[in-house]
């Protein structure tokens with residue numbers, strides 16, 4: 001029997017994957033690249049396993065592995081369209097099939113890759129640069145695209161030190177290979193800076209080091225509003241336990257110092273925080289709580 005019923009268009013996405021806000025005259029769009037299922041030891045390889053397990057239980061999270069959010073940001077200021085990080089791209093055989101959605105979701109948001117004038121990279125881990133290596137992406141980008149990244153980051157990946165990390169098997173090789181491929185592919189577009197660089201009016205990329213030697217954050221300021229995109233300097237666990245060492249940090253002590261410095265500053269000036277691996281849409285404030293901090297999600301506003 002052929003019923004020949006015409007079905008309504010199947011929705012591509014079950015939940016919104018983008019969230020827009022304004023910082024003064026600056027447009028900000030947080031886009032979810034998807035999620036990365038990772039073992040929970042990655043959250044804190046220097047923590048007492050019982051304390052770590054208690055934290056996960058308090059958060060209603062499973063004990064062994066959970067899905068880390070992965071966010072990128074599009075910033076528009078002064079006629080420039082700036083993509084901050086690019087997501088995972090194609091899964092490098094590490095069983096991460098739910099990430100790598102950035103390119104598709106930018107298209108769904110009406111953002112043409114050819115309209116992107118600048119890319120800012122917080123660092124060169126594959127979950128931040130991989131989207132630019134997806135087949136066909138480079139051809140859609142402008143030939144005069146500028147990719148801003150700290151000089152120390154490019155230098156680090158020439159001979160990266162993995163002696164202090166605690167990553168799952170396969171990750172170090174995949175990270176090395178992806179960073180190498182990225183530099184080979186985009187060498188002519190790279191615009192390096194030492195400590196700080198203003199990419200557009202009120203959009204400043206600022207090196208923090210720690211997570212990687214060239215790790216940087218993006219500071220937005222316009223009309224009295226402020227927002228910082230913290231990249232991988234802050235994870236969900238980093239408010240209550242800022243001194244816990246994340247498995248992906250190449251210099252965990254320095255990463256903890258930089259994290260505490262940034263969280264203190266954001267708590268003092270009451271500005272908004274967005275971070276790569278905070279639950280989408282990852283927009284909130286930082287409060288001081290005793291010797292540590294507390295994450296206060298912003299009220300959904302649209």
Ligand SMILES: [Zn+2]
Pocket residue numbers: 125127128232276277
């Ligand atoms: Zn990351």
